Amino acid sequence: MPQLKCFKDDNALNKYVMEKSLRQTKAQKGLMEATLKHPDNIMLGDPIVLQLTANLIRTIKAKKVLDVGVYTGASALSAAIALPDDGKVFALDITDEYVKIGRPFWKEEGIEHKIDLILAPALETLDKFIANGESGTFDFAFIDADKPNYDNYYEKCLILIRSGGIIAIDNTIWHNSVVDGSIPYGMVEWANAIKELNDKLKDDQRINISYLTIGDGLTLCFKNCYTEC
Numbered sequence: 676m677p678q679l680k681c682f683k684d685d686n687a688l689n690k691y692v693m694e695k696s697l698r699q700t701k702a703q704k705g706l707m708e709a710t711l712k713h714p715d716n717i718m719l720g721d722p723i724v725l726q727l728t729a730n731l732i733r734t735i736k737a738k739k740v741l742d743v744g745v746y747t748g749a750s751a752l753s754a755a756i757a758l759p760d761d762g763k764v765f766a767l768d769i770t771d772e773y774v775k776i777g778r779p780f781w782k783e784e785g786i787e788h789k790i791d792l793i794l795a796p797a798l799e800t801l802d803k804f805i806a807n808g809e810s811g812t813f814d815f816a817f818i819d820a821d822k823p824n825y826d827n828y829y830e831k832c833l834i835l836i837r838s839g840g841i842i843a844i845d846n847t848i849w850h851n852s853v854v855d856g857s858i859p860y861g862m863v864e865w866a867n868a869i870k871e872l873n874d875k876l877k878d879d880q881r882i883n884i885s886y887l888t889i890g891d892g893l894t895l896c897f898k899n900c901y902t903e904c
């Protein structure tokens with residue numbers, strides 16, 4: 676199965692791109708090194724992808740970010756670094772089993788106060804935000820949790836994100852399965868969920884789209900400023 680993430684790949688071009696553009700703080704490097712010792716390290720967000728999402732967060736002057744799927748906390752850390760001091764990353768996961776590895780690096784970076792870790796099924800948390808009247812108040816969302824729920828996460832994030840905000844959906848190439856028909860990890864439901872969402876996003880007029888072949892695929896959905904979602 677191809678490993679498309681740059682920290683797994685011995686592909687010369689990936690290496691070159693990392694050498695010439697990756698900017699990580701000491702804490703980010705530490706979190707990545709600690710995570711790479713973990714048996715499930717394939718879940719770690721690709722650093723080139725996370726650098727792009729952090730740059731988008733800065734560019735749109737985001738203050739409220741949704742991080743759907745935390746693992747050891749690399750995406751939450753990069754978003755928190757990009758946010759101003761009064762910004763907040765709402766980091767959603769069902770377990771803190773993995774984030775225990777990353778938390779010391781949040782502290783080392785001095786951004787822990789910008790991360791609100793919420794331990795519950797992410798759909799429940801997103802529904803609570805909607806019920807609390809927070810629709811249209813978030814600036815940016817990074818979707819990177821269980822793939823069968825991707826479409827549900829997308830729909831809820833589309834409600835929660837403001838016009839002109841961005842939803843970044845990770846793993847939309849899913850180990851090349853979208854083109855070679857493979858079933859990564861034998862999980863049919865996961866492979867189908869990615870393909871079905873890709874099909875839907877192509878013609879979704881509520882967003883403008885850029886589908887990037889970096890990492891394991893990153894789809895950027897720019898919430899349309901001119902139509903109601």
Ligand SMILES: C[S@@+](CC[C@H](N)C(=O)[O-])C[C@H]1O[C@@H](n2cnc3c(N)ncnc32)[C@H](O)[C@@H]1O
Nearest residue numbers: 718719720744745746750768769796797820821
């Ligand atoms: C791919 S990892 C996230 C990687 C992380 N974004 C990063 O940059 O390293 C997926 C995470 O989603 C979490 N997850 C799985 N199902 C979930 C659910 N229903 N609700 C919330 N989190 C879930 C897992 O516990 C895991 O930590």
